[in-house]
Amino acid sequence: MAIGTEAVAWVFPGQGSQAVGMGKELAARYPEVAHLYAEADTALGFSLSRLCWEGPDELLTRTDHAQPAILVTSLAHLAMLRQNYPEVTGNQPLFVAGHSLGEYTALVAAGALAFADAVKLVYRRGQLMNEAGKGNSGMVAVIGGDDALLERLCAESGAEMANYNSPGQTAISGTKAALASFTELAKSNGIKKVIPLPVSAAFHSSLMRPMAEELSKAIAQVEWTTAQIPVISNVTGKAITEAQAIRADLTLQTYSPVRWVESVRTMAAGGATRFVEIGPGKVLSGLIKRIEKEVELVNSDDILK
Incomplete structure (x- = not known):
């Protein structure tokens, strides 16, 4: 399955892809994966790993738990793909992108955001989204x-x-x-x-502006660096790399629509012919199939199971 690295895009799923048991077998087989979950547990001060592996489902599904859980599991998948299936992922993709929450995972993969900072930031994002959900x-x-x-x-x-x-x-x-x-x-x-939809609030709408103001404070406290791989913005559907642009984008993302169709088309127009969905579930593969029918689709769940 050899392919030029320049033809690959990595895409990361958003909230709703979580499932009890995700990452458990990988952590049992690979010490590197167990270490990632342990690092997340330490960053958060509670056992996210236990929630991922044992549930219960109602706690794992809660927004502030689901978001870091999906991020950590997706990055565990990425680590194992790169270690064991480099012919699938390539050394460095042409683009990375994620759907809503998945954009944070993409930023870690692109080197713009440290793992522990990302875990804490999306946990805070989830808390704020829970609080925003108390309205009608x-x-x-x-x-x-x-x-x-x-x-x-x-x-x-x-x-x-x-x-x-x-x-x-x-x-x-x-x-x-x-x-x-x-x-x-x-x-x-x-x-x-x-x-x-079984969600608590009107996400990606103007009703989320108060929550975005609080999130922007957390974003400002995190150290950001220039992305080593172009990251496709949910807000614009275009590539961003600079730290200042990333910070602004993540604040806007909270109350702006997710332009996933445009994002996928940008990556395909930029030369991506293989899209590797990295993380739990297959939601993005299904969407991409309807957006760009000619591209090759690979899913980490299929490879790593």
């Missing part, structure tokens, strides 16, 4: 409808576009009233599937 807001997934139609329905209902995930698959955020109005408008415009 949420999200829905929409299957069908083009972007122009959905954007018009958002403008009419007061809802907001949250995730441009793939053609025909979008997430919408807003107050409960705005989402109810959006759902009615969507049905009257021939969209048959509007599915409430």
Whole structure:
């Protein structure tokens, strides 16, 4: 499976990819993986590893636990792929990217953020997201409808576009009233599937601005360096490398839509022909397949199991 390094992109999943037991077998087989989880436990002051490996599911799924758990597990997958399957990953990819939370994982992989700092930062991000969820807001997934139609329905209902995930698959955020109005408008415009999502707040919307202000303080306290690999921004769908741009991007990311379709197209247009999804689950592989049909898709879960 040899391929030129310059043709590879690494992509990292976001929240929702967690599953009890993730990383357990890898940690038992590889001391390096066990060490990563131990380092995360020390950074957080509690046993994240036990939550990953034993659950219970309701605690692992909690936003402040799920985010560092997915980050650590994804980086464990990356370490084992690079050690044992370099022909799959290449030594250095052309791009790295992550979906929402996954952008933090990508920044660690690109050398812009230290592992322990990332673990603590996404834990704080999760805490703030939990606190933001105490209001009367949420999200829905929409299957069908083009972007122009959905954007018009958002403008009419007061809802907001949250995730441009793939053609025909979008997430919408807003107050409960705005989402109810959006759902009615969507049905009257021939969209048959509007599915409430099990999240606590209207993530990636303007309702998250107060939370973003607090997160920006935590971001400012962390040491950032220039990324050694171009990182594709969720906010713009374009590459960033400079520390100042990264800090600003992560604050904006909190209340801006995730432009995953544009991100994938940027990487493909930039020469990426193999996308390696690194972390638990296969969500991103499914989305990428619908965005760029000609690229090769590789999933770490398939390789490492």
